[in-house]
Amino acid sequence: MRESKKARAERVDAILARLDAEYGTEYRCYLDHETPWQLLIAVILSAQCTDARVNIVTKELFKKYRSLEDFAAAELSELEQDIHSTGFYHMKAKNIISCCKDLVEKHGGTVPRELSELTALAGVGRKTANVIRGNVYDDPSIVVDTHVKRISKKLGLTKADDPEKVEYELMEVLPKDHWILWNIHIITLGRTICTARNPKCSQCFLRELCPSAGGMKG
DNA sequence: CTCCCGATAT
DNA sequence: ATATCAGGAG
Known part of the structure; x- marks a missing residue:
């Protein structure tokens, strides 16, 4: 069964809303720097x-x-x-x-x-x-690192393996105002809950929206 | 495609 | 022991 375009768009909105609620909408950088x-x-x-x-x-x-x-x-x-x-x-x-x-x-x-x-x-x-x-420049851009690739695939937002293809597919799915934030939210999720080894799906606030967590039916 | 490569968690 | 970590170059 293939998810309809409309259903996926609604699911993405719900995912973004939960990420915003959990982690906030303010951009934070994990790498210390002054310039x-x-x-x-x-x-x-x-x-x-x-x-x-x-x-x-x-x-x-x-x-x-x-x-x-x-x-x-x-x-x-x-x-x-x-x-x-x-x-x-x-x-x-x-x-x-x-x-x-x-x-x-x-x-x-x-x-x-x-x-x-x-x-x-x-x-x-x-x-x-x-x-x-x-x-640095607030230019809407999607950063595809190891976490973004892994979790975007698990969420069913891309099937691509090439990071550049992942980037383009995410651009089709994510609203532009969440492009920059997606990366930092997914890294935060990837470090704590959706880890590469032993992901804690039962503790994940996205489990009902994630095909890989078994939370979606039909 | 292979190679670069130490630190940490499991 | 092995997988993984805010990847990139040749």
């Missing part, structure tokens, strides 16, 4: 690493490197040690130095707003670029 370029570096470091670990590392990192110029001039081996515990440290360090050099030399020390300009930076892919666009 856009600090957020960019934090997101680069967050690849396959918990945000809690990134925050431990950036707390000291941003004391040591106080500007984009400091990062651009960093010694590779030294920066590798500074970010070691986030994993993938060799590539991340190389990318951060290259990225910050570009920001200083080609973007006047600012973080660009366009998706194409962001993804042209070393270490910045579609997901990282969309975090910047949403959080």
Whole structure:
């Protein structure tokens, strides 16, 4: 049985209402930062690493490197040690130095707003670029990370496996005013209830709206 | 497609 | 021991 378009739209509205009621409608960022370029570096470091670990590392990192110029001039081996515990440290360090050099030399020390300009930076892919666009510039954008992909699929809002396809399918389903918030709400849900291992469906406030929780009939 | 890679929970 | 974590590059 395939869910009708109207039924799905109503279910999405109900899901969004419950997420808003549970988590609020104010955007919060899990990565500590004071400036856009600090957020960019934090997101680069967050690849396959918990945000809690990134925050431990950036707390000291941003004391040591106080500007984009400091990062651009960093010694590779030294920066590798500074970010070691986030994993993938060799590539991340190389990318951060290259990225910050570009920001200083080609973007006047600012973080660009366009998706194409962001993804042209070393270490910045579609997901990282969309975090910047949403959080820094309030441009409606859907961030597809591991949680968003997993939970959007479980909720039956996409069947795609490619993150970019997930992003486009979610754009069809979600109202634009919830694009930015979707990511942060789903991450919050994914860290506490709808975890990758042992999801607590019985405790989930979306269980009656979720095909994977067995809460939907027919 | 493979590789990058440490920390943590289970 | 193994799965997973605010992915991206070659």
